[in-house]
Amino acid sequence: MYVCGITPYDATHLGHAATYLAFDLVHRVWRDLGHDVHYVQNVTDIDDPLLERAARDHDDWVVLGMRETALFREDMEALRVLPPRQYVGAVEAMGEIAELVGKLLAAGAAYRVPDPEYPDVYFDSDASGHFGYESNYDEATMIELSRERGGDPDRPGKRHPADALLWRMARPGEPHWESDLGAGRPGWHVECTAIALNRLGNQIDLNGGGSDLVFPHHEFGAAHAEAFTGVHPFARHYVHAGMIGLDGEKMSKSRGNLVFVSKLRAEDVDPNAVRLALLAGHYRTDRAWTADLLATAEARLDRWRAAVALPAAPPAHDLVTRLRTHLADDLDSPAALAAVDAWAGEALERRGRDESAPALARDAVDALLGVAL
Ligand SMILES: Nc1ncnc2c1ncn2[C@@H]1O[C@H](COS(=O)(=O)NC(=O)[C@@H](N)CS)[C@@H](O)[C@H]1O
Numbered sequence: 019m020y021v022c023g024i025t026p027y028d029a030t031h032l033g034h035a036a037t038y039l040a041f042d043l044v045h046r047v048w049r050d051l052g053h054d055v056h057y058v059q060n061v062t063d064i065d066d067p068l069l070e071r072a073a074r075d076h077d078d079w080v081v082l083g084m085r086e087t088a089l090f091r092e093d094m095e096a097l098r099v100l101p102p103r104q105y106v107g108a109v110e111a112m113g114e115i116a117e118l119v120g121k122l123l124a125a126g127a128a129y130r131v132p133d134p135e136y137p138d139v140y141f142d143s144d145a146s147g148h149f150g151y152e153s154n155y156d157e158a159t160m161i162e163l164s165r166e167r168g169g170d171p172d173r174p175g176k177r178h179p180a181d182a183l184l185w186r187m188a189r190p191g192e193p194h195w196e197s198d199l200g201a202g203r204p205g206w207h208v209e210c211t212a213i214a215l216n217r218l219g220n221q222i223d224l225n226g227g228g229s230d231l232v233f234p235h236h237e238f239g240a241a242h243a244e245a246f247t248g249v250h251p252f253a254r255h256y257v258h259a260g261m262i263g264l265d266g267e268k269m270s271k272s273r274g275n276l277v278f279v280s281k282l283r284a285e286d287v288d289p290n291a292v293r294l295a296l297l298a299g300h301y302r303t304d305r306a307w308t309a310d311l312l313a314t315a316e317a318r319l320d321r322w323r324a325a326v327a328l329p330a331a332p333p334a335h336d337l338v339t340r341l342r343t344h345l346a347d348d349l350d351s352p353a354a355l356a357a358v359d360a361w362a363g364e365a366l367e368r369r370g371r372d373e374s375a376p377a378l379a380r381d382a383v384d385a386l387l388g389v390a391l
């Protein structure tokens with residue numbers, strides 16, 4: 019499983035958290051089924067948005083990235099997200115990224131624009147032979163989203179407007195790395211392709227992220243991999259989580275309407291309540307963060323904790339079965355939470371005589387939902 023990591027600034031807002039919680043459910047379900055999950059995640063610790071934020075705040079971009087990456091990992095641990103087996107920064111993977119770009123260029127899957135000053139390397143969207151299958155967007159949409167999300171469709175000399183940058187030749191004042199391609203730095207998508215291919219192989223089970231990664235990021239991630247390996251599809255499943263909003267707007271760095279996990283933690287909000295609040299909505303649904311959502315989750319957490327503290331309760335075996343069934347049904351966490359509500363309600367109202375039930379319920383909620391009672 020390759021799940022795209024953060025671009026390390028403005029970490030960790032509740033949108034990030036919701037997306038990593040979605041893939042934490044996948045991770046837990048697969049481990050519950052006995053799979054030895056090889057989970058890899060990157061950190062986009064070199065890219066235009068990070069450099070822009072560092073410049074805005076007169077911050078060193080390396081220090082900003084390290085600080086925010088540390089905060090992100092702390093927040094993930096607080097939310098009881100199981101860590102990936104490998105957590106790889108683009109900067110530390112620079113050699114293998116440049117190597118992949120060189121191979122794509124040598125294979126004719128990439129080209130340099132005829133710009134004598136900056137002959138940047140672009141990927142030819144026709145190179146994989148399957149371009150567009152991941153998003154299924156039409157060309158106009160692709161060009162629009164490319165423009166909105168870091169692409170440069172109007173750049174003269176590109177074979178196709180949406181062709182993605184693979185290697186940006188060094189500009190004055192910009193960080194750059196020596197390579198056979200000349201000094202420069204990588205495009206966004208190829209960073210993830212190199213890190214995933216080199217650790218997970220030519221075909222993976224799941225490539226995941228939020229829905230704003232459908233295009234261009236995961237489309238090109240797939241196309242770069244497939245053009246290089248000839249193996250299609252790169253990922254058997256491309257899974258995208260819905261957007262968390264605030265006051266009707268998507269929670270995003272550009273809008274600055276962010277609620278941070280670390281701020282809630284500093285206000286002594288139990289991270290398990292934050293986790294429950296985000297799991298109360300289906301992972302693919304665009305949904306809002308509200309104070310009410312958190313209050314409801316806190317009450318739910320208290321009730322669940324009271325139930326598992328009982329000396330005995332109704333048997334919890336079919337609760338475990340229900341949790342597994344609901345999560346197997348496209349990660350239906352709302353139904354899973356309702357199943358625990360039902361068991362806890364019965365335990366608190368009518369008690370029960372099974373002395374092993376409270377511990378079984380507690381362990382199942384911990385293992386499958388990641389919530390500590
Ligand atoms: N409001 C939001 N709701 C849900 N998920 C979000 C939201 N904003 C960002 N995300 C997701 O959080 C993850 C990290 O986003 S990010 O920090 O912008 N970083 C990146 O998208 C790239 N570093 C991926 S290689 C991505 O999967 C993104 O889709």
Ligand SMILES: [Zn+2]
Nearest residue numbers: 022023210235
């Ligand atoms: Zn990525």
